[in-house]
Amino acid sequence: MxxxxxxxxxxxxxxxxxxxxxxxxxxxxxxxxxxxxxxxxxxxxxxxxxxxxxxxxxxxxxxxxxxxxxxxxxxxxxxxxxxxxHNNLLGGRLRVSASAALLGAVLAPLLAEFAHAHPSLTLDVDADDQRPDFQSGGYDVAFREGRQPDSGLLMRAFDAAPFVICASPGYLEAHGRPAHPRELETHQCLLYACDGSGSSWTLPVDGEMRTLRVRERLRSTSRVQLAYAAIAGLGLLLSPRYVVEEALADGRLLQVLDDFLPPADKMVVLYPESRRHSKKVQALIAFLGERLTT
Known part of the structure; x- marks a missing residue:
């Protein structure tokens, strides 16, 4: 058998x-x-x-x-x-993929609360900034930031995540504080490798979005690593605010170019068609919908 x-x-x-x-x-x-x-x-x-x-x-x-x-x-x-x-119980295993920064700054306490509310459910969480591979990873649901490529996955967006451009006080003292995006070409910049932007940032200038070439000092698939690089004085960083909130609060990082920030990103929930009717997935999405602004 x-x-x-x-x-x-x-x-x-x-x-x-x-x-x-x-x-x-x-x-x-x-x-x-x-x-x-x-x-x-x-x-x-x-x-x-x-x-x-x-x-x-x-x-x-x-x-x-x-x-x-x-x-x-x-x-x-x-x-x-x-x-x-029928018993209002969720059981089994729910496999979740989330970008590391989003998990640490936003999702970790919410997932803990969700798990506490469903003691028969096992959460299996993978911190990964790469594009989620639902087949090889066996994920039920994935969380990422910003616009996602068309992949045939089902999607729900939550909670706008405002951006910030920042650098360490030491870097700004050594290289000057930029007052306009055109000055970026004279600065070192830290680039997030998972957004497909190459060596450029897209910022609002004179009422329209413009793609600006920047000087690449360090590139990473981890927003957390980029935050540490900015704190270490390696360059300017364009990042969702939640990644660097603590460093901004305690002065390790300072904001610049506040009048030239791109529109806020969304936290995006992705799941395959095969999980459309999964009670576990839908319960998690509903739970987040009660706690995050859509």
Whole structure:
């Protein structure tokens, strides 16, 4: 008889291309994950995974079997959520991806409150500034800042996040305080690598949005690292205010160009079509909607 746990482990292994990562996703040790997949292969009588090389991949028949297993598991989860809904209980695992800065400054206390309200639910949170990969990451929902590329994902926006341009007092003393965006070309700038802007900032100048080339001093996919770089005096930083709020409050960073800030960003919630009717996902979105301004 095929065990659903074996099937779930196989699906996780295909989606992560790794038995180790599958085990991590499921909260089990690698040896258990390997045994479950062997059990499944023995039950169906064929090899499902090609284990040659550093990353595993499904065999031809394994790829077809994976798609069928994924649909079966989604149906089981839907059935479990339906039953739980009659008791107003949320259970199982909710896998969340969030950018590190957004998680630390905004989401962490809200997710803790949500988890406390649903003691049968396990939250599995991944801090990652990269574009969320719902298949390999196995995420139910992801949180990012700002405009997102068209990906076919469902989306809900919350809570405008105002921007700020700032630098350390030491940097401004050494390089001068810019009074107009045209002066940016003489300054070192710290660039966020995940927004697709390249070596430029888009700011309102003379009543219209203009893309301005800037001198790149440091580039990172982490807003937190960029904040530390600004505090260390490496250059000017354009950032959502919540990332640098404490440093602004205690004077480690100072605001500049306040009259030339871009429009506030939104916190965006992303989830795949397969999670449209997930009670866990919808409960989390509703919870946030009660606490964040839309």
């Amino acid at each position: 095929i065990e659903f746990a074996d099937m779930a482990t196989y699906v996780a292994a295909v989606e992560t291309s790794s038995i180790s990562q599958a085990a991590l996703r499921l909260g089990i040790v690698k040896s258990v994950a390997s045994r479950r997949i062997r059990n499944l292969e023995q039950a169906v009588g064929v090899t499902l995974l090609d284990r040659a090389g550093n990353r595993i991949r499904p065999t031809e028949v394994g790829a077809v079997y994976y798609a069928k297993c994924a649909r079966i598991l989604e149906a089981i989860e839907s059935a479990q959520e339906f039953v739980s809904g």
